[in-house]
Amino acid sequence: MHVVLAPDKFKGSLTAAEVATHLAAGLRSAVPGLDVREVPVADGGDGTLDAVVANGFRHVPVRATGPTGEPVDTGYAVRDGVAVVELADVSGLRRLPGAVLDPLHATSYGTGEVVRAALDAGVRTVVLGLGGSACTDGGAGMVQALGARLLDAEGRDLPPGGAALSTVDRVELDGLHPGVRTTEIVVASDVDNPLLGANGAAAVYGPQKGATPTQVRLLDNALARWATAVHRVSTVDGANLPGAGAAGGVGFAALTVLRARVRPGIGYLLDVLEFGKHLAGARLVVTGEGSLDEQTLRGKAPAGVAEAAAGVPVVAVAGRIEVAHVDLFAAMYALTDIEPDVRRCMTEAGPLLERLAAERLAKHLEVSP
Template identity: 50%
Template sequence: MSADSPPDASPPGHVLLAPGRFAGALSAAGVARHLSAGLRRVRPDVPLVELPVPDGGDGTVEAAVAAGWREVEVEVCGPTGRPVTARLALRGRHAVVELAEASGMRRLPGGKPRPLTASSLGTGQLLAHAVRLGARRIVLAPGGGACADGGAGLVRGLGGRLLDALGKELPPGGAALRSLHALDLRGLPDLSDVQVVVAGDGAGPLLGRTGAAAATGPPHGPARGATREEIRMLDAGLRRWADLAEAASRTAVRDLPGAGTAGGVGFAALAFLGATIEPGPSVLLGLLGFAERARGARLVVTGDGTLDARSLRGAAPAGVARAAARAGAPVIAVTGRRALTGEQLRKARIQAAYALDGLEPDTERRVRRAGPLLEQLAVAIADEWLPRRP
């Protein structure tokens, strides 16, 4: 267990509900709540433990709080500069900071993408606040970001300054980095005794065809909003940023796997925070005390919005299944749509999968009614895996 205080012991013979989020429908905590509600109606005697498993994006702080961490609210700058109230999670000298809380797409006014000007400033402010609260190990959850500024805003939020040729502060965002002339890092705090771990999403390097700027346009979806010309502008700005940032930090990290994470926030974390980038599910499962919660479990229920090959590489079900196997607990999964064979499930150590599309084939209605449908699935799970005891 990597937090200072171990989780409370789970009751013997319990069912551990450890799902990921259903993107566009429910957070991981929401999925766990609906599964719990359905199971309690039909098996009120079975002890249930909810442990939603975040994927490093929206809902990571919520999941940590659900696991017993303390929620801390702080006012920071959103991705367009407007103030937002963001949360972080704290437990002893450990903290969870979520990029989406301060700099996420859901923080964009009216949901309108701002690929050229959106900033990660608020995330740097959240990190600084965690350090002031005494955190010495910080897990940064990078998913759901709205910016492609290479983490330049994050450095600003920690106290750095980015200057143009006239010595004036640059405007926020990745496009403005083309005019970057100098960095003033005298305001950065001493983070030599702070360990930062980025719960990575498998992103590529900072620059180029698989880099942070390229991820702001097709095929990554309209939410990020960049045109081809804007992608070229962003990539040029990120290249200028990388040149000066690597010179200032005496590092060479732009080509490392994960440097392009979250619009390049991974690059800034590597260069200025001495961060490591590690697989999200394993980091977060350890952080939440999954092994302790799974010990003695009668059944573990995990899940993901779509159960497919990607789920077996980096989403919650794969990590949960591996960790549950080590604890000797059987695992089943719930999903919106299943795209895996029985053999693939068995190789992933998942005994069975239950899909919402078997109850509601229409995608729009399935997303809208995901909660009640999960409660229906819970009845089938109880019948097959939790027989009534005489």
């Protein structure tokens, strides 16, 4: 008998690997000698690199361009020819100096630099985790870093950022990294928004990145011009494809210029992590994230784990729970069940998870007489 621990991060408190470690400690304190398999997970957004490294991938450091031009130390993770790139770790909101938003000029260029490093290393597959981006540049920066040129009517290279796309006249792909043609590129994302319009990258996600209503309109128009320029050199009309609006439109550039295919974030990453091999003989699967809410049920990591559990009972843990009973889970437990002070739940999440595991989760392992 063993237990599989497959949590996502508790954002602002613990990484997915740390959550799993604390849950394991709590369970073993209640059930000495218990066989626990720790498989921390992610859905392609923040924390994806940490999760795959905790599962045996090797971290390869890369110094790349941050969302507003400053250098950041990031990298990719690799195992058996598969490289995982986390956009949020290089072009994400958390990489903005001083957390100062820059919706018009933030760029995905650094993400392209990390992808280029992986291609230079000769990997056979690049998994691009999208989420948490600081930019709304349609992935223009990413493809520029991979050798594409974006030119205005005077033949000048465009500067970084989504606003600059309002002057794009043509795209040249002759210098695109040769590895793009020979490497499988997969976008791991659960976002199905198109690039443009009321449900597009600028309208839906631009305000989260600091865009005012006027800037949202400017960015949407600029992205439309970008999409037209790309369509002239690509056989893929990608603006309306599901997922094109992911990560400020980086999904669009990945689908059209890099010829990537989109896979559901958590489902694909569970395959990459070989989650299924841990289920045979499992008595219980434990998953969770910082907040279990309506978003959890729309493709987030805990829901993906429950759907992949192949009939093994799944219990969810969280900092707080904002939904009623969910059929996916045999039970749900929150840190706020044992500590009503939300602030302490954030600052003392580790010890509280150990207590929750010992007091609540261990009961699911009791053998009925």
